[in-house]
Amino acid sequence: MSHIATLVCAPDRPALTEDVLARACSALTHPSPPVRLAPGIAADFAFELAAPDSTRTVAERLRAALEGAPADIIVQPGQMRRKKLLLADMDSTMIGEECIDELAGKIGKRAEVAAITERAMRGELAFEPALRERVALLKGMHRAIISDVLASRISLTRGGLALVQTMQKNGAYTVLVSGGFSVFTCAVAKKLGFDAHQANELLFDGEGRATGLVLEPILGARAKLAALLKYRDKLALHAGETLAIGDGANDLPMLEAAGLGVAFHAKPKVAAAAHARIGHGDLTALLYAQGYRREDFVAIDPSS
Numbered sequence: 001m002s003h004i005a006t007l008v009c010a011p012d013r014p015a016l017t018e019d020v021l022a023r024a025c026s027a028l029t030h031p032s033p034p035v036r037l038a039p040g041i042a043a044d045f046a047f048e049l050a051a052p053d054s055t056r057t058v059a060e061r062l063r064a065a066l067e068g069a070p071a072d073i074i075v076q077p078g079q080m081r082r083k084k085l086l087l088a089d090m091d092s093t094m095i096g097e098e099c100i101d102e103l104a105g106k107i108g109k110r111a112e113v114a115a116i117t118e119r120a121m122r123g124e125l126a127f128e129p130a131l132r133e134r135v136a137l138l139k140g141m142h143r144a145i146i147s148d149v150l151a152s153r154i155s156l157t158r159g160g161l162a163l164v165q166t167m168q169k170n171g172a173y174t175v176l177v178s179g180g181f182s183v184f185t186c187a188v189a190k191k192l193g194f195d196a197h198q199a200n201e202l203l204f205d206g207e208g209r210a211t212g213l214v215l216e217p218i219l220g221a222r223a224k225l226a227a228l229l230k231y232r233d234k235l236a237l238h239a240g241e242t243l244a245i246g247d248g249a250n251d252l253p254m255l256e257a258a259g260l261g262v263a264f265h266a267k268p269k270v271a272a273a274a275h276a277r278i279g280h281g282d283l284t285a286l287l288y289a290q291g292y293r294r295e296d297f298v299a300i301d302p303s304s
Contacts, residue, residue, distance in 0.1 A: 003055065004081060005045045005062060006037075006074045008278070008285040011158075013070060014040025020069045027065035028058070042288035046078065055275070074276040074289040076260055080240035082290050086167055087228050087254055089246030090178040090185055090199070092121075093264050094160050094192065094283075099184045100134050102153045106145045109137050123249030123269045127179060127220040132213075135202065139212030143204050146183050154184070156191065159283030164192045165298040166287055175231055177224045179250050198227055225253040245286060246270070262286060 007024060009015045021034045021043060028047040035044040049058065055075040062073045091098045104113035113134045120130035164174050176189045176197040189197035201215035224246075232242055244251070244258035247266040255261030255274045263274035264283070271277040278285045287297065 002078060003047055003049045003058075004076055004078050004291070005031075005047060005058065006042065006076075006289050006291075007045075007062075007066075007071045008042045008074070008281040008288045009040070009071050010280050011038075011041055011282060011284065013280070015070050016040050016043050020066060020071065023065045023067065024062055027061045029053070037288050037292070038294040041294070042285075044291065059276070070280045072276075072278045072280050072285055074260075074262070074285075076275070076289070077240070080238060080259060082170065083167070083243035083259065084172050084237050084241040085228075085231055085235060085243065086164070086172055086174045086286075087177055087224065087231070087242070087244040087258065088164075088174070088194075089224075089248070089251050089264075090176055090188055091180050092247045093245060094157055094176060095184075095188055096155045096157055097153060099149065099154070099180045100131075100138075102149045103138060103141060103145060104134070105153075106149065107138070107141050113137055120250070121248035122267045123252075127250045128218045131179065131200070131218055131220070135210075135214045136212045138202075138210045141210040143208040143210070150184065150187050154188070156188070157283055159281075159285070159287075160192050161299045162297045163283045163286055164194060166292060166296065167290075168193065168195070169298045173231060173235055175227060177227050177254070179218075179220050179224070179248075196231075198223070221250040221253050224251060225257055228254050228257055243286065243290075245283075260289065262289070 025031050029050040030048045032046040059073045059075045088094050098117050101114040104110045116130050116134050119125045174194045176185050176194040178185050178199040180199050181202050182199040185197040185199040200219050203211045203213045205211055240259035242258045243260050244254045245262045245264050247264050261275045263271040263277040
């Protein structure tokens with residue numbers, strides 16, 4: 001079979017009943033019987049991609065056949081399904097928050113900063129000037145606030161630990177890439193075990209207060225794409241062996257260049273453009289998309 005369709009639900013809301021699987025099967029060309037990767041939660045179908053279908057049209061046909069069942073659908077070629085490089089966005093992807101919004105909340109400017117963040121992530125504002133504008137609003141913030149936010153406001157996204165560590169055990173290299181700040185990527189990368197991370201540098205004066213500036217050049221969409229290409233070439237990988245995940249407009253070039261680019265609970269523009277989108281499942285959906293079974297997961301998040 002040339003292609004694979006994977007159905008994934010939220011781990012705490014299994015919905016892949018026999019009826020749902022039968023409806024999915026009816027929407028595919030010459031499908032194999034479903035392979036259950038996790039009972040009720042994830043299943044694979046191997047099938048032939050018939051002309052003039054594309055992976056996108058097959059995914060849409062599956063969504064229609066599922067009649068609203070809360071399942072994500074990933075359709076991809078069967079070859080190079082197990083990825084050897086993961087590039088992951090941080091804010092609202094590997095963690096549940098937007099770090100700059102949390103910092104702003106500590107100095108009474110959350111609403112103003114969060115409004116700019118939302119527009120930038122939707123692609124309504126260019127990322128670089130939007131970041132400069134938000135950082136300017138942080139001027140005078142003491143560096144100690146960062147430690148407070150890390151300790152009390154940042155939550156790891158469910159499934160992230162399993163995703164990173166399972167891929168690493170199977171030979172993948174993992175990189176956390178962010179248009180946010182290195183003081184956060186450093187901590188999150190360490191908690192989850194990423195091999196490398198990159199982000200922007202907030203600038204502080206001699207008294208430890210934010211200057212309202214960020215080190216130039218700003219790392220945005222082009223930097224995320226450049227990271228994907230750099231590590232792909234460094235590891236001598238085929239484009240199809242790479243996986244990228246993100247939620248905002250500044251993730252799009254990276255998602256489009258990856259072998260599998262996944263929009264995770266993403267803004268509409270990103271969800272529409274990515275190869276696949278996750279709107280129900282957690283980050284373990286990316287393991288199921290690679291054909292891993294639940295018993296293959298190296299680390300299970302406490303909440304899973």
